Amino acid sequence: xxxxxxxxxxxxxxxxxxxxxxxxxxxxxxxxxxxxxxxxxxxxxxxxxxxxxxxxxxxxxxxxxxxxxxxxxxxxxxxxxxxxxxxxxxxxxxxxxxxxxxxxxxxxxxxxxxxxxxxxxxxxxxxxxxxxxxxxxxxxxxxxxxxxxxxxxxxxxxxxxxxxxxxxxxxxxxxxxxxxxxxxxxxxxxxxxxxxxxxxxxxxxxxxxxxxxxxxxxxxxxxxxxxxxxxxxxxxxxxxxxxxxxxxxxxxxxxxxxxxxxxx
Amino acid sequence: xxxxxxxxxxxxxxxxxxxxxxxxxxxxxxxxxxxxxxxxxxxxxxxxxxxxxxxxxxxxxxxxxxxxxxxxxxxxxxxxxxxxxxxxxxxxxxxxxxxxxxxxxxxxxxxxxxxxxxxxxxxxxxxxxxxxxxxxxxxxxxxxxxxxxxxxxxxxxxxxxxxxxxxxxxxxxxxxxxxxxxxxxxxxxxxxxxxxxxxxxxxxxxxxxxxxxxxxxxxxxxxxxxxxxxxxxxxxxxxxxxxxxxxxxxxxxxxxxxxxxxxxxxxxxxxxxxxxxxxxxxxxxxxxxxxxxxxxxxxxxxxxxxx
Numbered sequence: 129x130x131x132x133x134x135x136x137x138x139x140x141x142x143x144x145x146x147x148x149x150x151x152x153x154x155x156x157x158x159x160x161x162x163x164x165x166x167x168x169x170x171x172x173x174x175x176x177x178x179x180x181x182x183x184x185x186x187x188x189x190x191x192x193x194x195x196x197x198x199x200x201x202x203x204x205x206x207x208x209x210x211x212x213x214x215x216x217x218x219x220x221x222x223x224x225x226x227x228x229x230x231x232x233x234x235x236x237x238x239x240x241x242x243x244x245x246x247x248x249x250x251x252x253x254x255x256x257x258x259x260x261x262x263x264x265x266x267x268x269x270x271x272x273x274x275x276x277x278x279x280x281x282x283x284x285x286x287x288x289x290x291x292x293x294x295x296x297x298x299x300x301x302x303x304x305x306x307x308x309x310x311x312x313x314x315x316x317x318x319x320x321x322x323x324x325x326x327x328x329x330x331x332x333x334x335x336x337x338x339x340x341x342x343x344x345x346x347x348x349x350x351x352x353x354x355x356x357x358x359x360x361x362x363x364x365x366x367x368x369x370x371x372x373x374x375x376x377x378x379x380x381x382x383x384x385x386x387x388x389x390x391x392x
Numbered sequence: 393x394x395x396x397x398x399x400x401x402x403x404x405x406x407x408x409x410x411x412x413x414x415x416x417x418x419x420x421x422x423x424x425x426x427x428x429x430x431x432x433x434x435x436x437x438x439x440x441x442x443x444x445x446x447x448x449x450x451x452x453x454x455x456x457x458x459x460x461x462x463x464x465x466x467x468x469x470x471x472x473x474x475x476x477x478x479x480x481x482x483x484x485x486x487x488x489x490x491x492x493x494x495x496x497x498x499x500x501x502x503x504x505x506x507x508x509x510x511x512x513x514x515x516x517x518x519x520x521x522x523x524x525x526x527x528x529x530x531x532x533x534x535x536x537x538x539x540x541x542x543x544x545x546x547x548x549x550x551x552x553x554x555x556x557x558x559x560x561x562x563x564x565x566x567x568x569x570x571x572x573x574x575x576x577x578x579x580x581x582x583x584x585x586x587x588x589x590x591x592x593x594x595x596x597x598x599x600x601x602x603x604x605x606x607x608x609x610x611x612x613x614x615x616x617x618x619x620x621x622x623x624x625x626x627x628x629x630x631x632x633x634x635x636x637x638x639x640x641x642x643x644x645x646x647x648x649x650x651x652x653x654x655x656x657x658x659x660x661x662x663x664x665x666x667x668x669x670x671x672x673x674x675x676x677x678x679x680x681x682x683x684x685x686x687x688x689x690x691x692x693x694x695x696x697x698x699x
Binding site for chain 1: 406436437440443445446447464465466468473475478479480481482483484493495496497498524537
């Protein structure tokens with residue numbers, strides 16, 4: 129049975145660690161700033177003299193904000209797991225009654241907290257640097273946000289599964305895997321720029337449909353969550369989330385055959 | 393016999409290597425059972441299987457009469473683990489760590505507060521309770537680990553080298569605490585240690601493991617008595633040469649000790665000691681000191697390890 133006390137304990141443990149680690153806090157502030165500056169000014173430079181420049185820029189910056197929802201919710205799952213491994217405290221945790229489900233739920237909740245903080249932070253940055261009010265788009269973007277978070281969980285749980293199975297040797301996937309998805313999901317540009325075969329391959333990524341649908345919603349200034357793209361994304365994310373949980377349990381089972389003590 | 397923990401035909405194979413080979417044993421209510429063996433004997437592998445860190449290749453484990461594999465969470469709520477080889481979250485203070493683990497064991501807030509204060513005091517952590525765990529010494533960390541293990545009043549505790557890295561005075565306090573807790577709460581404890589005195593003093597029974605197999609299960613005294621040779625130490629004052637000739641004649645092993653040529657340690661079976669004393673007195677050997685050391689658990693351990 130799932131215990132909220134155990135989920136609370138894990139959240140408590142990692143939030144304290146987060147606020148005591150200036151490097152992690154700086155990391156959460158610095159990289160979104162870097163991307164907003166880089167892509168924002170690149171967007172102005174390349175589209176500044178065109179008629180739809182404003183719409184292009186706001187659409188790009190909103191996409192970057194949403195990408196950070198995905199990235200943060202993914203990273204918080206894998207990195208918090210890695211922190212217990214780097215601390216050599218993972219065995220102390222795994223020899224308690226906490227189940228993999230409870231551990232995952234706690235890490236997913238930590239992902240939500242971090243992702244939402246980053247989302248609000250990037251919205252503020254966009255407002256301060258580019259004078260674009262993303263807050264006014266929150267209502268239009270609202271139906272998309274849970275799905276961006278959920279896809280972040282999928283990436284985070286996939287990474288966690290690999291870490292359980294292969295240990296610290298695959299810790300790079302915590303950062304590498306989310307950025308791999310960013311390339312093919314159309315977070316920073318539409319996927320119709322890709323060659324046809326790559327476009328076909330990206331059809332398996334629900335993020336592609338989510339970003340496309342959200343950009344369309346911003347363009348027409350109305351939420352498009354009843355659209356075909358949205359429904360495709362919703363269904364695929366649900367299916368992927370179920371598969372990811374199965375994969376995580378499968379990998380933990382495999383890891384137990386070798387010994388979870390090998391994680392440290 | 394009703395066991396609190398029952399291990400039946402447990403085996404763990406890693407590709408072509410058998411780490412634990414068909415072992416069976418039981419832990420009784422309120423018992424302290426020692427798990428001894430040289431390096432690579434299978435102690436850690438066994439403990440890992442008892443904690444679900446490792447899946448057995450075959451055999452089964454029962455806690456409180458329930459199958460471990462199908463009742464893991466319920467069982468893990470009633471057992472705890474401490475080892476001087478594992479760590480706790482580094483960026484939490486001593487108090488926060490205990491609160492974290494208390495919440496994992498779903499302890500009610502008031503009870504948890506009382507337990508934390510009690511264990512902080514017992515394990516001498518008062519002065520460091522607000523210190524980050526990463527800043528603790530090895531001994532303080534071990535004490536925190538033990539405080540964590542006893543926090544939830546578990547029915548079974550698995551202790552892996554619990555007093556390694558501790559100063560002798562603290563070791564003594566902790567040993568006494570463990571024995572007292574066992575007495576008052578009737579806790580069952582499975583203990584691994586390389587400290588033979590600790591095992592001899594604390595354990596009701598000891599399992600001797602070697603190459604993944606159980607060689608013996610008995611009381612520490614019972615195991616020690618498997619070694620038949622005692623040691624007689626003599627500080628000889630007269631007729632040392634006659635004594636050496638006599639020992640050679642009856643084929644007894646002896647050696648000089650403490651860098652003194654006339655201080656001898658003689659290996660001899662316990663029954664033959666009166667005869668030895670009679671004979672050497674008869675040939676005129678005089679000594680100013682004599683001591684007899686009966687076989688200990690350490691002698692038994694060394695005998696097994698060497699063989």
